[in-house]
Amino acid sequence: MRVGVLTGGGDCPGLNAVMRAVVRKGVQRYDYSFLGFRDGWRGPLEGDAMPLDIPTVRGTLPRGGTILGSSRTNPFKEEDGVRRIRENLAKHEVDALIAIGGEDTLGVAAKLTSEVGIKCVGVPKTIDNDLSATDYTFGFDTAVQVATEAIDRLHTTAESHMRVLVVEVMGRHAGWIALHSGLAGGANCILIPEQRFDIEKVCGWVESRFKASYAPIVVVAEGAMPLDGQMVLKDGSTDSFGHVRLSGIGEWLAKEVEQRTGKEARTTVLGHVQRGGTPSAFDRWLATRFGLHAIDAVHDGDWGTMVALQGTDIVRVPLREATEKLKTVSPELYEEAGVFFG
Amino acid sequence: MRVGVLTGGGDCPGLNAVMRAVVRKGVQRYDYSFLGFRDGWRGPLEGDAMPLDIPTVRGTLPRGGTILGSSRTNPFKEEDGVRRIRENLAKHEVDALIAIGGEDTLGVAAKLTSEVGIKCVGVPKTIDNDLSATDYTFGFDTAVQVATEAIDRLHTTAESHMRVLVVEVMGRHAGWIALHSGLAGGANCILIPEQRFDIEKVCGWVESRFKASYAPIVVVAEGAMPLDGQMVLKDGSTDSFGHVRLSGIGEWLAKEVEQRTGKEARTTVLGHVQRGGTPSAFDRWLATRFGLHAIDAVHDGDWGTMVALQGTDIVRVPLREATEKLKTVSPELYEEAGVFFG
């Protein structure tokens, strides 16, 4: 058996660890050979591939990013995409594919398996932890740790200067990174995309914090938004993402808090630092186990499934199911964190 | 309601985070007051207590150890222990207790609740992650991360000097820290207390590793033991723990590997570094949630229960059940890791 491997979407610490485990077990236990496709679905689409064997993946466990490269190419949006993939797989004598990626990458894998009969197994990857059917995805723990360490560092500045510090973290549609790093970092308020925030309440928390102890730290997910009407752009229009995309919600929030409370406020946008670099021990463990179980699924011919973490077990779930619903922060969980606000 | 809090057994990153969450929610949501008992069960036994309120726990989230101190005192082994505890609780007007600790500390809490009618709620704590009924305990992730970072550092020395490096990590009865840090650190063999190891196999892995790439790293739990008869002490006796306690299994292993393979071998014993210091983001999040749910259990009058992590949910389980069985690494899980040995 010859297995193709590809990584799609944004990079995530742990991608290499998955591949290392896939190859290691595939070669040693099942006597498979492997081929790495470059840049997600662009690889099989254009026949761009590289060898993937034990020496290739050696030493990659602690390395962030992906040695295969990544892209957001979708073969269903390319002319003749499916036919070209089929031909390239045949040409390279690839019998099955392991696709490591998020909603989009795995959606393609699901469709290729069910509609075209290409044998795919999926490994879930999303830094935002917003894929349902798995308790966690690798990369998320690293992102939370990086954000938490940054918040730790900001506390001392908040303490010494009596300034409001706004930290913008990743999370366009789901607030998991904000929630976890905000709780772990001791933030005084956490704003997530799942619930529109009231800027007046935020200012209230800021002010009560100043009274109770020292300066507040506000953690805001990049996708968080204020209540309708609160974000008034300079020219009078409201809620336009055009402005937000330019300056970011963090910067907007700092300015707004400064104006309304009279306290100095500063923003830190962590950006790509959260998704790069060496994976945490948890993420290396999770990614490694995902890889070991993905190659088992290939061996079992369990096409159209994805590996997933449930509790401490790695299980298999249908790809379709796994990708159809976004996993977001529930109102109950957000309410639970609220005890620390203010 | 006035709630007493105590921490027992070995220290663990996250103890303070639990207390901070307990106090924060207890005061703000339920209007409770709190009393901290010093040094585990010694506190209520001797009436040694300190105030515990929001200012006391402020800033303790990132701090390792426990501001209450700890001990291994067992009131059931002290003369008149139970009566003295009852009196001291009455004297301090304490209505209920939250006990944060491992098997021993929680065992006392279980017995006090069921046999004596003292109202206890438990929070599980074990750096070794060996309590059943909870997927993880706080402190474990930090220990694994510390051990993994150490292994990362040792790789470069192994690489440059062609030496076998033996890393001894915590785990007297369960090999979780060894298993997770060994997998995350890319160890070439992992030895755990659950399965006696064959020193000849270990030497075989060491030698095959030298052939394949560079020098091997062996991760060994402090409680791991070789097969019967392999550990021959100088005076001819075998398997005596007297010797092992003196020099440690790591050191024994290094010497043995050196003698049998002719390769230089060095040992690093991580020791207390694994259990001290600031908790990882994961452990802060887990400890905080444990605290929030423990005070909810008090509010619900759910005596004799312990909070536990199952998947991503915090649930309650009977204290008795939680402490009666050690959670160890299953043969299947150990076998899964074996693909990376050698």
Next chain:
Amino acid sequence: MRVGVLTGGGDCPGLNAVMRAVVRKGVQRYDYSFLGFRDGWRGPLEGDAMPLDIPTVRGTLPRGGTILGSSRTNPFKEEDGVRRIRENLAKHEVDALIAIGGEDTLGVAAKLTSEVGIKCVGVPKTIDNDLSATDYTFGFDTAVQVATEAIDRLHTTAESHMRVLVVEVMGRHAGWIALHSGLAGGANCILIPEQRFDIEKVCGWVESRFKASYAPIVVVAEGAMPLDGQMVLKDGSTDSFGHVRLSGIGEWLAKEVEQRTGKEARTTVLGHVQRGGTPSAFDRWLATRFGLHAIDAVHDGDWGTMVALQGTDIVRVPLREATEKLKTVSPELYEEAGVFFG
């Protein structure tokens, strides 16, 4: 002898370590007592003080920020400032002052000593490392380490996505943080305030980097500026700092590089994360030694001097001299780094 201590200007990891050393040696060796003034020169100006003894400074060595708070208050700009300081020192029976701060704070100390006869000793503090007369100031090493770790993390994203990553670091007038972290992080080009950069050259380096290996990382100090005429604002005006203050040089650079090279570019602005949090071992050592020598200078009655690092020795230099010239990156040193550009 009773000694007042104050910390002025922006916070810096190591401020508490200086105070701890001052107090520890002052109390134990010289039998002095201490008073901490709050928020820089505002403290003695308004008579706002707190006790400072061994228990107060215990445990502060690893803590960032300053337990005394800080401000940019300048008594020479306040009505009756000098008289009020003199009165408050007399009222609190303070015989001498140790001022820990940058150019401004130390400038005040120099003037108070020479013009008014108030006995001051200075300890240099600038995260930017731009004070002449000392090889390094504490806090700088920590900032460089934080920035370097961020750059390390960004490499994997650059590698996986073929994007230009721009990292904006601190340094309004001096490029030391950019130079050191850029060299340590393996940046492909470093832009500093001391030399206007040519955006076309930067784009050339970006393009040659893409050809040679993977994507480039550009480190830019917040005070760096392009050549005259290259920064054209939307309305046609050039080089206005109004715009730059809004969006930052990093963001401008990313947009410009994107437009000119057609490669995707992203910005990370590290901001306050660089100046907060626990000091590096180097900074704790330097801050501790500065503190020990500052109290020696007080004991020797060496007023109007500042402690400074020269090689591995702590020496004393006149405050006047130390603050009159900014220490900037020399053309030779910048040229030396240039071998890694592109």
Next chain:
Amino acid sequence: MRVGVLTGGGDCPGLNAVMRAVVRKGVQRYDYSFLGFRDGWRGPLEGDAMPLDIPTVRGTLPRGGTILGSSRTNPFKEEDGVRRIRENLAKHEVDALIAIGGEDTLGVAAKLTSEVGIKCVGVPKTIDNDLSATDYTFGFDTAVQVATEAIDRLHTTAESHMRVLVVEVMGRHAGWIALHSGLAGGANCILIPEQRFDIEKVCGWVESRFKASYAPIVVVAEGAMPLDGQMVLKDGSTDSFGHVRLSGIGEWLAKEVEQRTGKEARTTVLGHVQRGGTPSAFDRWLATRFGLHAIDAVHDGDWGTMVALQGTDIVRVPLREATEKLKTVSPELYEEAGVFFG
């Protein structure tokens, strides 16, 4: 010009960074070619070499260890050693050598240059920082940082359990790592090889520490020794290194303190963790600058010299001079740290 490069002695974070800088500048500015010799002087002795060009050194800046491998081979102790080196250099058309190493490696380089006329330039390397003529050597800052982080972690355990914690760090003949990490970590006593310690004084500090606050941390260099007669071995003999080599000074100290003070004591031996792994930002900067200046020395034909750090300048000093004297901790510097003991 064709330049050979080798790394000798124990590994040290920063070795690869030196080589990367040497090659980068040598190729780009001077148009040199390079050859890497494997395992220190064994390489030129046996003609074991590998290509060394820009692609080879790419990405090695953050990697600890040495891609060339290392050894303690001394060609002057090998039969016909010098002649064989000469022949191998001729055979590979190598015109000059850059030797990166400590006392031994550089001693050979000095002798080869002065006695045999082989053109050598040296780069100093010692994790212990004990080479005179340079303020610092790379690797030392990383080791101190690793040890300091470990001490930070141990504080919380000391605090929670009222135990004496002994930390054994590297330093056989010089106590620099112990002194710097002890000061940076807030140790309660620091023991170095330069001064025999009085175990009774140590116990006095331990006891006074328990009275003043919480439990003490003792940092001891591996080469530290008690006063004559204090180390009595079980069989009655004294000061024999045989015993010490077995159990280590740290373990001896813990047992002795436990017996004399009645307080529980535990030892952590950091070992190889201190010398492996990614270099700190300071060490990367220093190693990079050493590399840049070493290739300049080659270009200038300045044979028999070594690059060195003096203040913030890289200078050249005669190899002979640099290696003839060990740099140790002066009594004054040790006395300065003594204010924190107890």
